[in-house]
Amino acid sequence: MIDLHYWPTPNGQKIVLFLEETSLPYRVVPVNVAKNEQQTDAFRKLSPNGKIPAIIDNAPNGGGGPISIFESGAILVYLAGKSGSFLPVRPDGRAVALQWLFWEVANLGPMSAQQVFFCRRASEAIPFAIERYTQETTRLFGLLDDRLAHSRFLAGDDYSIADMAAFPFVVIHESLNQNLDHFPHIQRWFDLIAARPATQRAYYQAKEINPKAPSLPTSR
Ligand SMILES: N[C@@H](CCC(=O)N[C@@H](CS)C(=O)NCC(=O)O)C(=O)O
Known part of the structure; x- marks a missing residue:
């Protein structure tokens, strides 16, 4: 199981776009940046830069203890490696x-x-x-x-x-x-x-977490 500590801002949405494309199980831990929850000591242990997103992978490939990662780019590369998808191998x-x-x-x-x-x-x-x-x-x-x-x-x-x-x-x-x-x-x-469909789910979920989150445009 992956814990996704995020808020549905653009940097947070990157990770939901990935996770919704794959079958990797995850659960959301909301971090409301409008309430400065990203500045708490507990969150800064995960993300010392005090910004979302961050993840904890509780079941890394190959075993071992949980791995926590901050920075959206590093998280995407990690998840691509874990799932073997969305990053070319060649x-x-x-x-x-x-x-x-x-x-x-x-x-x-x-x-x-x-x-x-x-x-x-x-x-x-x-x-x-x-x-x-x-x-x-x-x-x-x-x-x-x-x-x-x-x-x-x-x-x-x-x-x-x-x-x-x-x-x-x-x-x-x-x-x-x-x-x-x-x-x-x-x-x-x-x-x-x-x-x-994964994109649609990611933006639907965003609205459930924060009704003011950015929306996808209605179909053209
Ligand atoms: N370089 C970081 C940027 C993350 C970032 O800027 N997150 C914003 C939300 S989109 C944030 O946490 N803002 C709260 C703050 O700056 O205090 C990444 O790619 O993960």
Whole structure:
């Protein structure tokens, strides 16, 4: 059994997208970031950076005691290894998937978070910060669109953990002031992933945990 300590934000949703695709048994331990539950001593033992998601694998492959992991990218790589799915085995495909996964965790995720913070949460409007993060997010959506113009999914023909990492930030594109009409290849990829039953379950569950969680768009 895997314990998933999360809240249905974009970084949390990445892990539910994975788990809902597989038969790995898991249970959710909600960590309400709106109530700062990610700052408790108990949670920081799992995730010293004080951010969700984190997991505990109570039954690691090969035996041994429980393993706890923080950082969404590390969790996705771990789960792909445990289940033998969604990360190509051949070195060339694997390298491409990891490249786009690392691109997401180092770029799309953090820039989107800053964009939301300065455009929607900050107590004072700081034009320089708003412009900087809006431009960066637009640039990253452009890069994603360009990649998807040449590849069905981020790592090639098959859905992988790289797609699971990027998808939740495209779900919130309106909050990021991005219009998918300008990114037709992202839109094609987005529709493919949004139609997956596992994706639908992941976003249904999100609403049950937090009714204000981002929604998938209704079918087009
Ligand atoms: N690099 C981390 C980022 C995680 C992250 O930013 N999580 C957010 C929710 S999406 C969070 O816990 N925010 C609460 C806080 O910053 O205090 C990862 O990929 O797991």
